[in-house]
Each structure stands twice: as C-alpha cells, then as structure tokens.
Amino acid sequence: MSTENKQFTVSIYTENNIGLLNRISAIFQRRHMNIESLNTSPSEIEGVSRFTLVVNITESQMKKVIGQIEKQVEVIKAYYHTEGEIIYQESCIFKMKSDLLFDERQIQNIIKESNARIVTVNKQFFVIEKSGRKEEIDLLYRELNVFGIMQFTRSGRVAVTKDEMKISTMLEAFQH
C-alpha cells in the first residue's frame, strides 16, 4: 500500500446526534490529522445525516480511520473515495466594490467565462457566487484578486459517488 499522502473524500452516514461531530473530529485530531474541509447536511434518507470530509493522508491511515469512525455507535456507515470515484462541488462567494463592475470591463467576462453568477448588486458592492471544482474556484479567485476582493469565503466539499452506496438496504434490514 502506498505510503504517500493522497486526497480522500470521506462520506459518513449518521444518526442526527448532538455530540457526533465532536466524536468524529476527535478521531482525526488524536492522530494529528488535519481535516481540509467539512460539511454536514441531511442525506437522501429521512432522519439520517451525512458528513462529507476531505483529508490528505495515506491509504492505510485512511482505512484505519474509517474503522474508527464506523466503530462510533451512532455512525451508520462510512466510506472513503479517491478523486476519480466521486462527483463533487464546492461553492464560494466574493464580495467586491460595485465601481469595479463598471470600471473594469474584464470582470464581466471573467464572470461569464467562469460560469459564476452575480447574486446581488447595490451601490457599494456586488456579490458573485460560483460552484465548481477546487481548481475552478482557485482560478476565479486569482483572476478576481487582481481587482481587490472585499470578502471571500468558500464552502466545504459536497460529493456524491459514481457507484451506488447500499445504505438504504442496510437501514431496511433494521426492523423497528
């Protein structure tokens, strides 16, 4: 097994529980691993939450961590995936001075070419939103940064897998 760090996207299906985020992040913290991005949301199954994390670790570390995550009582199932196995998006928002929209013609082009979208414009500022892969957002950031960005934030990664996850069948097996 490779001893090189790779980027993994981790999907964790869980019961919706107050302390669970703490439990999961403690598993990484204890092993001195950084969580690059984290998102929590409802999943396709009612009452089941889904955590999506991105980490840079070796595959053997990843396997062990998955074991530790699944061991948590309120975790239903955890999966890890490499870049090729998932479709993912990240989302970001830029706040910029409104003058730029009129003074700097290229901005309009950059927005158009990068498939970004203007969310709102007022006298002082306008807001651009963009969803996409990490590199696309990085590129847009570099292009807009030249003009000065008032505020910038990007979301954690959200991802779905190309292959099926048999989570619903698993849950059906649990008789109430």
Place this chain on the structure above:
Amino acid sequence: METKTIKNESKNTKTTERIPGSEAVVRCLLEEGVEVLYGYPGGAIMPVYDELYKYQDKIHHVLSRHEQGAAHAAQGYARISGKVGVAIATSGPGATNLITGIADAQIDSTPLVCITGQVGSHLLGSDAFQETDIVGISTPVTKWNHQITKASEIPEVFAKAFYIAKSGRPGPVLIDITKDAQFEEFDFKYQKCKGVRSYTPVPKTDETSLKAAAELINNAKKPLIVWGQGVILGKAEAEFKAVIEKAGIPSAWTILGASAIPTSHPLNVGMVGMHGNYGPNVLTNECDVLIAIGMRFDDRVTGNLATYAKQAKIVHFEIDPAEIDKNVKTDVAVLGDAKASLKDLLPLLNANSHTDWHQKFKDLYKIEYDKVIKNDLHPTKEGLTMGEVLKEINSQTKGEAAIVSDVGQHQMIACRYAEFNKTKSNITSGGLGTMGFALPAAIGAKMAAPDREVVMIAGDGGYQMNIQELGTIFQQKVPVKIVVLNNEFLGMVRQWQQLFFDKRYASTEMVNPDFVAIAKGYHIDAKKVSERKDLKEAVKEMIDCEGPYFLEVRVEKEDNVFPMIPTGASVSDIRLE
C-alpha cells in the same frame, strides 16, 4: 434522542407511573439488575442521592473516598463478574475525577455506566458553579455518552447505555443529567434496549474466512496462539480450551487474557510482551502461523512491529473490525464473537500434538528458569524478592484467589508468577497502566465475588495514589487482602533509569509513611514483614483473617524485572539480564 433503538416489548411493559427524573434514574438501575453502585454525592446529583436513600434496601450505594476510587471500584466489579459496573458523581470536579477510570475502562474494554449530575439546563454554557463540559471531556474515552435535559429521556437513554456498555466489545458509557431533569416529573415506563440501528455489536462471521483459518492452522508445523481478554469477555474459555487441546497448539496470553485457562494447563506457555516469558516471545519470531484471539497487538505485546512475526501467517479472531490490520497485517481475519467462532472452528481442525515444537518452549523455559525464575522464586540473597511473596500467596490460596494488581514492577511480577485456576482472576490496568487502580478495584471485585479470595498487590507508589479508599474498605467492611510490596522506589521507573538513563534516579526514591499505622488508623489489621523467615506466617495470618487485612512486605530496593524487551527492540531480542 434521535437514534432508533429496538425496545424489548415483553415483560417490562407496564402501565406508566408519574415520578421525578431522579427516582426514574434509580428505577432504571433496578430494571437493569444493578445491586451495587459506587459514587460520591454533590450538589448537582443530590436529587438522585435522595432517591438512593429511599431505595437503600433495594440498591446498595458505596461511598468511595474519591470519585476515581468509585470508577475503579466499578471496574473491579465488572472485571470479576462480567456485569456492568456503575459509578455516580456530581458535576464539575466530581465528574472530572471519574475520567481516569473511564479512560482505563475504555482501553481495557470494561463495561461501565457512569452517571454524572449537571447544572440546570438553563445554566448550561454560563460557567455556572461546578459546570463542566463532561460530555465533551469524556467523548474520546467513552464508547458512547449522552446528556439528558428532559426527564422523559431517562428510560430510553439508560436502556441504551446499558445495552451499549455490555454488548459487542464492551466499554464505558457516560450519562450526564441536568438538575432540572432530575426534578421534573414524567410518566415512567421502562423497556430494555435490544438494538441500536447504527450499531452492530457483533459482526457476522464469514464462513470462508473461518475455513481459511482452519486450513492455515491444520497445515501449520509451528503454530502459536496468542490470546487476549476477548476470550474472557466473550465467555469463550471452554471453547478456547477445546480448540487448543484438539489442535495441540502452544498458547500464550496477554496480561488481560491471563487466567482464561489455568496457569498449569500443559498448553499454556506463558505471557507475551515486554516482561513476558522468554519462550513465547522468542518463538513469536519462529512460528509459521500466529493465531491471535481476542487481542489487539498492543505495542507492549509486539515490541518493534517491523520485526514482529514477519515469517508467520497471521490469523486474527476479533470482534472489533477496527482492530483488523490496525497494527499487524493479517492473512485471515475471522470477525465475530470468540465463543461462536471458536465453537465453529473446532470441528474444522485436525487433531495434532506438535510435540517437537512444544519441546522448544520447554527448552526456552529452562533457560528462563535458570537465569531469572529461580532467583525470583527461590532467592539465595538476603533481601526478599517480589516473586517469593507471590509464590507464598499462590501456595496459601491454592491458586484460587483473584489477584488485583496495580502498575509497576510488582504488577509484572504478579502477572508472571500468580497461579490462576479460575477465569477472571487477573484484574489489573493493562492498556492505560493506571497507578492507583488496584486498591479501589479490589473493593469492587470483592463485593461482586464475596466468596472469592481477593488479594490486592500494589507498590508503595501506586498504593498511595488511592490510599484514601482504605476508608471505603473500613466503612463497608470489605474483606480484601492488601499487600504492598515496598521497595521504597517507583521501581519500574527506577529500573528504566538504571538501564537507560545511567542510574540517574530522578524523583523515583520514595520516603514513605508508616503504612501499618495508616492501616490501623482505619481499624484494619496490619503487619509488616522484612525478613524471609516471617513471610509464610504473615501471609497465613492475612489469609486466615476474616476481615480486611494489610500486609507490607519490605522487598529488595533495586531489583529489576526480567526478561525485558527494551522499547523499540524486537520480541526475539528479549533480554534475560
């Protein structure tokens, strides 16, 4: 609580009754068959204590002298009985004082339910008096924990807590209850928990892997079994014995696996690990198939992983999937409960005796005997050895005693030389190595198994870490036998300083109090022995004593425990001197 659980609808279904949360807590404990709990009162848990007072003829609360003592006592209770131990404390310092015991129970897979009081829910997060985030603090050291802020949650959370603590790989759970939830009245109805949707306590055993394991074992010329506490926790002692006897496999144990089969069993080749026996450690690097059963390849067992059993195929019987390939890469993993797996394995195995292979263990034992064991058990020098004290205890208890040891040199000596005829007899802090464990754990053990002789063995250092529990022993009249092997040193640390730090004895010399006077201060019969000629009689007096008894034995100050695998060394580089 959001989690889906399966409730046992059968006999526990009753009409509801309107009672306060505090009473519900006690009623839940009764429903779970709890007879004893260990704890210490304080503001945030007072409503529950008030109910414990009212229910005192049904449930026995033992007042410890420190919450850590309560947690370890609950552990001792659980370890000797296989039942869930219960500890209770107030919020803030009461709760944090439980933590060492909880962490110990987590790493040694001991089923505990710990109950803590919490400030009123309207005060949460306000830095109220004795508020501490015990759920946050205990998260990494509990199998599960939960904070209750409404009385109506109590029955379901308690049912779930007991279920989680004892099912699968056991462990500690913590329930934090706000004070208002203790006062609040609600309609009480209890249903035992039979399952939690997101939790699979025992993974399915896969028949193919079981067959693959059997094939490897049947074809092995030099098989070695290393078993751990999984055999005891899984109540698989009989199945285990049947397997090793049929296949004729030399079997060695980890500290927590000790006593699952008698010490005298011909296939029992001793202890593995840092201070384990010479034969099984050396031959770990010679066997062709290593069969690990209910153990987790702790670093104190494996030494340097890069040189651990590299020549062998590894078979791992294990209930916890996260343990597979965690430290040692397996060739065949058999997931599941040890009792069921070993029962199914038995008919697949060929009868064998491995006589030549077994002879190697005997040859190496002879070397270890001449170099180490003889001097430990039959010393010719003047000073007393820890080993000869163990030998005396063995002979006078006929190997029937449960030995509760603390942490240090005396612990290693106790594990090496104690003779066990009964399972669940070696109660010690393995994974965490918690000094101060033994005295309170012995209290719990004796209370859970009053018919058994319980002998606590501690060093002069660790004994003083929870010495206040002599008060509990005195108040509860718990007839434990307390042996302190006094070398006037933090001996194990001193040994390392001698071997690896050029004898710079930094803060390891102990100036000790009059231990006999302290025991007598608690009205416990006590004696001190410094000479060999008095040892036998003193041990006899201790064993014959009906009540608790304290025996201090002055042993050689600078003895070392051998064999020893230095940190970072390979198991086969174990040193005999």
